Amino acid sequence: MSGSPLTLFVAHLGNVLGAEHFYLLALPLVYWCVDKRVGRRLALLFVLAAGSTAMLKHAIGRARPTAHQLLPETSPSMPSGHATNTAALGTCLAARLRRPAVTWALAGIVVFVGVSRVVAGVHWPSDVLAGWLLGALLGALWTKVRAPMPGPAAALAMAAVAAGLGLAVAAMTPHPAEALRDVAGPAGAGLGLALGFALEARALRFRADGGRRGRRLVVGLLVLFALYLGLAVVLHGWAGRLVRYAAVGLWASAGAPWLFVRLGWAETETAAG
Numbered sequence: 552m553s554g555s556p557l558t559l560f561v562a563h564l565g566n567v568l569g570a571e572h573f574y575l576l577a578l579p580l581v582y583w584c585v586d587k588r589v590g591r592r593l594a595l596l597f598v599l600a601a602g603s604t605a606m607l608k609h610a611i612g613r614a615r616p617t618a619h620q621l622l623p624e625t626s627p628s629m630p631s632g633h634a635t636n637t638a639a640l641g642t643c644l645a646a647r648l649r650r651p652a653v654t655w656a657l658a659g660i661v662v663f664v665g666v667s668r669v670v671a672g673v674h675w676p677s678d679v680l681a682g683w684l685l686g687a688l689l690g691a692l693w694t695k696v697r698a699p700m701p702g703p704a705a706a707l708a709m710a711a712v713a714a715g716l717g718l719a720v721a722a723m724t725p726h727p728a729e730a731l732r733d734v735a736g737p738a739g740a741g742l743g744l745a746l747g748f749a750l751e752a753r754a755l756r757f758r759a760d761g762g763r764r765g766r767r768l769v770v771g772l773l774v775l776f777a778l779y780l781g782l783a784v785v786l787h788g789w790a791g792r793l794v795r796y797a798a799v800g801l802w803a804s805a806g807a808p809w810l811f812v813r814l815g816w817a818e819t820e821t822a823a824g
Contacts, residue, residue, distance in 0.1 A: 558670055562621045565667020568660065569633025571601075571736075575775065579803050583771055583811070584764040587757070589647065591748050593640055594804070596693045598744060600639040600686055602713075602737035604632040606720045607685070609730035619672040626733060631674045631682035634665040638686025639693070646694040661686075703749040710745035714738035714793075731789035739793035743800025750805045756820040757808040763816035771807040778802055 567573055574597055582590025608627040615628040626632075641657040648654075665679040701709065717738050721730035751757065782795040811817035 561667050562671035565664045569664045583767050587759040598737045598741040604635045605733040609724040621671045624673040629678045631678045634679045634682025635686040637661045637664045638683045639690040642687045642690025700752040706745040706749035710742045735789040735792040736796045739796030740800040743797035744804045747801045747804025757817045
């Protein structure tokens with residue numbers, strides 16, 4: 552791996568902005584401390600985008616470019632997951648906020664992340680274009696969804712059907728072991744988030760505004776990454792990955808808000824009303 556300092560900076564910054572770890576920090580911040588309804592929509596959209604990308608990658612099976620790679624990547628190439636994720640969330644946020652300055656800033660981030668993947672030598676330009684198109688389509692469609700929050704049983708059932716379909720598609724790809732591993736993460740996160748969001752809306756209804764936001768974020772993220780990293784040591788294979796991500800999703804969506812309310816770090820909508 553070699554390149555000029557500027558090239559390496561662009562490659563690594565774009566990699567961070569589109570990677571899973573960035574969203575593990577950013578999405579809980581929005582949900583716990585800014586606007587829980589926006590955070591809920593973005594988290595579910597991210598899972599949908601990540602799961603769709605993983606399935607398409609392994610179904611298409613396109614090899615990555617091998618010359619001048621600045622970052623290690625082993626999964627198939629098309630579409631670019633970084634491009635898909637940023638385009639999906641950027642489209643959704645731009646449609647919701649409807650502010651020209653914000654829209655241009657989000658578009659700049661989406662373009663930068665996509666171009667950085669080509670600069671890093673880990674994607675063909677057509678991979679990035681496919682990711683942008685897929686992400687924009689998912690984000691645009693997601694902004695049209697206005698369904699009420701289902702009950703816990705219904706939410707879990709719908710998420711289980713979606714996860715089952717994703718895993719079934721992965722099992723039929725040319726390399727099912729790798730595909731199941733990559734799809735199991737979004738599938739598990741979707742299960743945990745769907746159940747947790749439904750439980751929170753039905754039984755807790757915490758408020759993201761108010762004080763103690765710093766405490767919420769620090770404690771919530773400490774537990775989240777303890778689950779994310781700790782369970783990786785004891786849970787293996789695609790089934791273990793499914794359970795691990797489900798636990799992380801359930802903590803982020805319901806466990807952490809419950810703890811915040813119990814500790815007096817967040818109010819409920821009922822109490823505030």
